[in-house]
Amino acid sequence: MKNAVGRDIPDFLLRDGREVYQGKNYMDGKYLQKASPRTRRYEKPQESKIVESLAEAMRQCGAKSGMTFSFHHHLRDGDYVVNMVMKAAIEELGLEELTIAASSLGNAHDPIADYIEQGKVVGIQTSGIRGRMGEVVSAGKLKTPAIIRSHGGRPRAIERGEVHIDIAFIAAPTSDCVGNCRGIGGKSNCGSMGYAMTDAKYADHVVVVTDCLVDFPNMPASVEAIDVDAVVVVDSIGNPKKIASAAARISQNPRDLMMAEDVAKVIAATPYFKEGFSFQTGVGGPSLAANLFLEKYMDERNIKMGWAIGGICGPMVELLKKGKVGKVIDVQDFDLDAVNSINQTPNHFEMSASQYANPANKGAFVNKLDFVVLAALEIDTGFNVNVLTGSDGVLRGAPGGHPDTAAGAKCCIIVTPLIRGRMATVCEHVVTVTTPGDCVDVLVTDYGIAVNPLRPDLIRCLDEAGIKHVPIEELKEKAYSLVGRPDDLQWEDKVVAVLEARDGTILDVVRKIKPYTLEED
């Protein structure tokens, strides 16, 4: 069945009331029944919840084959916890048929690809999937289709019970002996622990994994002891160098800077750019550099930013410290400047993924956003964005908060170079739709700006400000004139991943790639 972005969704996925994507805000006003976890009572006072090993903690939590384990990705590419837990579960306890439900997975989790190939891991639910895991899933080796969700879609699915977490594993930079966790104060600090919060509340069992035990009580706690069954102390939960870079530096690449300047120009031309406006940006080259140029416009017009959200890094903390932003609320930290600031700098707060982006709760932060600046792997002439699959059709990305912020913000700006190597970023049809075009308003490239025809109001704003823009088709043709028009990808029928829209409908599917063969003349 075709959905609202023209993607054909196979009927076998449309069971149990599952629908295809119908467009923005389709679920608005509907009721949902929240699921509740089945949790164990700890009535008798306990001195400590520390157990000696991961295997022992899992035994205590009744771990068995067929279960779903959840993880969060604040340790990013430095994470050791997913691999450590899965190794203990599979190699020590001999468990099988396991499902991993993570807020995201990355190159750090290459070893999981082996467990997928061995059939020990049969399900993956995540935002990001990259590296070897992306390759084996794309090759059809995972027993069930992977489910890809946005950062807001995940807490929605957990709260609704669409994914039921048997054991949540919390990678904690610090914890006390009963499981009050914080993202700071240890040796593998990550700052915010926002993605782990819903897991701790909705999982049947919660195991904290830390490499820095601190005195009770570890306050203010990101994950609270009231939800924790066991605490395991390990040598190291991650590689600090890969958890948070020293400082996210603003790009000096002239191309990035030019695009960033255009982004700021567009922002300053809209009516939303006024005292107290709200803003989120990514940490990619041009997105991050937009901060710099935005500050100039703020100074020029003598206005301040009311609040900023998102994954946060140094340049935004800098603006907070200079008093140019009222509040910063973050779900994840990308560099040490941000890690060291959260809950330390006045007005720098932590929030949960649900509070950040869940479309099914009663007021996520993204719904109050004025602007979001985002990157894209591909964007098509319908303004649909792909941030998940490469031009070869292989899973190698993450929707993250992209679809959530795009849907919530009054003005969603995509910034991307027109071409990358031989790949056209602006194209006829994206490989996979991860953010639907009805949520995307403006495209800024190094070869020009395009505005979604669904936003005649923004077109007027740009015209009045004398900012040149062209139809997106023109940018696509320019890209193809430079690098050529690619052949369509070849797929097999088998669905290897289901791309859920943030509201739980199906936005797209990723199929098994057909090995490419060169035809002889």
Add this chain to the structure above:
Amino acid sequence: MIPRPKPERFRLRRTMMFMNAQKPGLIKDAYIYGCDSIMLDLEDAVAENQKDAARFSLYHALKTIDYGETEVIVRINGLDTPHWQEDIRVCVAGGADGIRIAKCESAQDVLTVEKAVEAAEEEFGVEKGRTLLMAALESPKGILNAYEICAASPRMFGVAISGGDFRKCMQTTPQRDGVDMLAARGQMLIAARAAGVQCFDTVFTNLDDQEGFEAEVLQNKAMGFDGKSLINPKQIRFVHQVFAPTEKEIRQAEKIVRAYREQSAAGVGVFTVDGKMIDIAFIPGAERTLKLARACGLWEGDLV
């Protein structure tokens, strides 16, 4: 193959951005930054044993990339090297708009290059006289001979000073107030204006010193330069801002051109605008202001 329109000897040249002709990643779309001219360098940026590779890269760039309205000039190697003849053949065969003669010291240098250009135009079937020339003055002798150099050929559209080499010859270093090159810049400007060609200032190489850069650009504008050589796209915006005419200048120029058209149609040669005497001598300046204003996106009229 991309056909390029016939180069204009006199056009807007506020910014000329240098880039190494050997770097496809740089030259493939340098026009997106909006400089008026790009200067593809075969000389100092290219290592001695890479000259041939750079010529290849340059030729294919000229043949396959649509630079649109951005002027494409090539800096060739000096006449004291074994490279310049082959450089010229590549420029002409590829259809570059112009050639920058490095280390030019005399009218004879211009004539030597002109002869080779003419031969190459003949060889590759390029319209005779299509390829423009400009000279870089890099030595005291070049500065002293500035006028004869500027006036040496009808292909000459301009002259530029090259600060690095010139300062070395003069045993000086960049000074905050520009006093190190004041005399040379002045003499070159006088020569260029006397010969009726354009005049461009040297690059400012310290990218971290934005303040110093801005001071130099303001001085360039005050001295009467047409434009400046640049080494990084982030320098473009400020130059364009400084070289843009003011709102008042634009209105005044519009009035002068309009009044001149009306008066000369009625057979009047001298008249007044806002109490000032105007005759034909004011027209090129006023038209230049309007063209500049249009290029800067400040004026949309159709008077010029």
